[in-house]
Amino acid sequence: MSSSRAPWVTLGLVVTLGAAALAVWVARPSQPSAPAASSSPTRTAASPSSASSPSPTPTPSSSGAWDGWTLEQQVGQVFMVGVSVSDPRQMSRDAVIEDHVGNLFLQGRTTEGAVPVRALVDSFTALVGPASTRSVPLLVATDQEGGEVQVLRGPGFSTIPSAVDQAQLSPADLRAKAAGWGQELAAVGVNLDLAPVMDLVDGDPAANPPVGALDRSYGFTSSSVTSHADAFSAGLSSAGVGVSLKHFPGLGRVTQNTDDAAGVTDTVTTRDDASVDVFATGIAAKPLSVMVSTAIYSRIDPDNPAAFSSTVVTGMLRGDLGYEGLVVTDDLSGAKQVAAWPPGERAVRALDAGVDLVLVSKDPTVAHEMVAAVVDRARTDPAFAAKVRTAAERVLRAKGAWPRA
Template identity: 30%
Template sequence: MARRILIAVIAIIVLLSAGCRRQADNGEIPDENIENGNVAGEEDEGKDEEKIDEIQSIVDGMTLDEKIGQLFIFGIDGTEIDDYTINMIDSHKVGGFIFFGNNLETAEQTVELLNSLKERNRNNILPLFFAVDEEGGKVSRLSKFFSNLPNARTIGSINQEDISYEFGRVLAGRLKELGFNMDFAPVLDINSNPQNPVIGNRAFGSTKEAVIDNGIKVMEGINSGNIISIVKHFPGHGDTSVDSHVDLPVIGKSLEELKSLELVPFKRAIEEDVDGIMVAHILFPELDKDYPATLSENIIKNLLRDELSYDGVVISDDMTMGAIVENYSVGEAAVRFLKAGGDIVLVCHGYENQISALNRVKEEVLSENISLRELNEKVYRIIRLKMKYGLSDILVEEYDVERINRQAEELLNRIKR
């Protein structure tokens, strides 16, 4: 409990400092550093170092199982908490859950499900990620009770920054209302291949300009609603002819070709302090002839981490997709992803797959194939993200579907003008 209180205090400090920075950026509060002669911001640097030390102290105080559990987001079966899910929370200290349409029948049932998971998790050191794919268009897990929103292509064709930002804000509003805190959106793929079977109108367009101008604004709109935005699918899924849910796509582009097109939106997102990046199950033989991006050290560590200077959270695409399970065991894939530089393994389906991945990663840590230093760095990044958004186990007591739907209708009316 003492550790929980410490984490809550640190989270409040992080949120307050982030809020002050946002106000200063908007010109609402004068720059006190300059007024007081502290041009270099030495006082702020000291505060930042103090926060870093506090987060590190939390990492240092965690058990091995607590640390390993934070590396996973799992799917669940059904519409209510079950024994398998309870075991994941109680015994394995899992970092979060992802939800699909079959988990979410009504707004009332959704709130009850998320609240029950929060209640079960209260004895654990860290709150849970509650993630969902809510992109608009055909990829909407909440469409049974919230109004349909346009797809990304429609938003991109309008190409107005205020509309794109509002689109993201509306997405965030529906998640926040029910207790979610993470959106696997927006898609930053450039739909450069018209025959692409999986991206299509999920992309904001077929040019890097369309994706940057609209995708980044949607990301910022999601963040404005205090929802974590995970952009996808690095290093680019827009030129594939195979659906990675079924099999492993192959893209034969060189690094220079990727830098001139597919990587550009992700580079911009990194410059704009993106919360997290999801890596795709795609083989790029010119970058790594042996492993798909999710399992490739050359792509995650060398390209994303080192060359693009990204130090945020890296999440895998679902490790139970055909591109992986047709070629690797889920446990092997989880280990390779983490060793390649990833942080959070996404395992959406199958309790046995989830247990296998947890056990295999623990074996690798105990045998020092994944070093304690690497493990601590991953956990540090995850805690930093949870604190940035003030995640907690506070239950949702009230929600208003009609109010959220009115926000969507207002956006749709603006689009029609």
């Protein structure tokens, strides 16, 4: 995600999934309006129609593999909820227990080290069982890029240099170091790192707040970005930790950060741009996921943020680049770029565009509203329900909990 600088804080509380990236356990469109500024979730349906519309029995799409699953459990698999590493909140637990959310994002900053992080991860993975998500393990993710963007620090975690500094290493050296960083993540139950950044910054880095100004770019040429981001990915993958290339189709040319500004627009990038091509080598290695940005690309789809754009998700990422893995959004909960849409509509739009995993990282209080809106839409729209099932299948396949195609 497009992370800003954040102060270090300490871990206050007390979740397992160990290590093998993905051999894990095998086991209404409406007029935009500002979101409510409530500090706690209202656990009611997002739309009045949800109470009056019967819930159809989902049709299993792979030899009865959906037998026994409720619609709500299917929907929960396509969400990833944030839990603060310094102040875990009940609403994050509620999302897993009550809304069947099947994926977790460790959010914030801690310098307390590996032991309390492992306890936090264990406490959440212990919530998963037959009453919630049919014993399917959680994807547990975080932002462990290095430099300004490193959630987990302290004993048991290396101090990871920024991407700019990582790019000074040879790809072989970087791969070896990244393997060690991946082992540290696996040891605390993290099986997905929302990294590396593959955005190509081809102008003044200081004028690019989300990437260049934070030293998150692996150099400033296509060759440097691809060789070093690919090495980072290979290192983590060798340790059993999946990666998420970000922020497709690139944030290297925007002049505002989608986290704290609205209307962030790239007016330069085209569908066949060199800044899009840098993602192709990373995608060729079949990463677990690719993150789609929330910026608007006026020369690709001027009407929608990328995460809401079927042109970007289905046309470019799936079609042009042939990517078959998970597509995850940048944060849709607290980013100002998407604040004009109600939370439920953000989730529906992203899934309708072809996204598989909706990231609700910064503000977990909106998770229930998002899940309820998707359930409501799926009950009344068979085509949308089919998209949700397809997305959930990809999530479960990434966890090793779905029949291989």
